[in-house]
Amino acid sequence: MLGHGLAVQAIRARSPAGTKVGFAENLSVAVPVIDEPAYVKAAETVTRERNAGFTTVMLEGRYTEAYLAEPGGGAPKFTEEELKTIASPLDFVGINVYKPRWYVEPSDEPPGYRDIPLNASHPKMQSSWHVLDPEVMYWASRHMQKIWGARSIFITENGCAASDVVAEDGRVYDSDRVMFLRACLGQLQRATSEGVPVDGYFLWSAQDNFEWIDGFGNRFGLIYVNFDTLERIPKLSAEWFREAARQNAVV
Structure with a gap:
């Protein structure tokens, strides 16, 4: 965290005027089971507390008491000057949002909320870890604004793997990825319509690649890559995304 703050200061000191500085963080997002004030408050509390080691301290300049108490003697040591450096002012925040x-x-018992177990039949995308709920896009961006007052938000990663194959006609019909993107961007549009300042969205990824956990196994791209011949084939999702970008709307 201290390295982050020092890097922000170094970039500002050595970059042209107008250079914008921010971070990209894998935000862990709590979603309220019901969209009611008490449930939303519980989700905000969980999101703030359980991101205390990164997002919270970068944006607030302090660690939460619960975070410092959890590891006992293993809590990070810091000075007020170091906290000030960690919280060096940013121009934007980037969040990677998948699930x-x-x-x-909410709960009447401490700490005021309760986790809901995930049902075994809850739908997932191709990756075993990828729990499906497009509403996380809405809540992630809304939490950033509501909890931390973010004035410029970028979705720096969002996407999904799918069981992509080349059909007999030479096309790749990744209908599940089209569904995923339409639903996620619909939720992002819901957020912006309510005034949440989302200034950009980056899809992960443009092309199938070597993924850090799955290697060449799971395909995440809009463009199908034949890893033997290196031939590129735009998938159905590429057509959808191109049209959404052209119209600047969910299509």
């Missing part, structure tokens, strides 16, 4: 980390509801 909800928790579903929560």
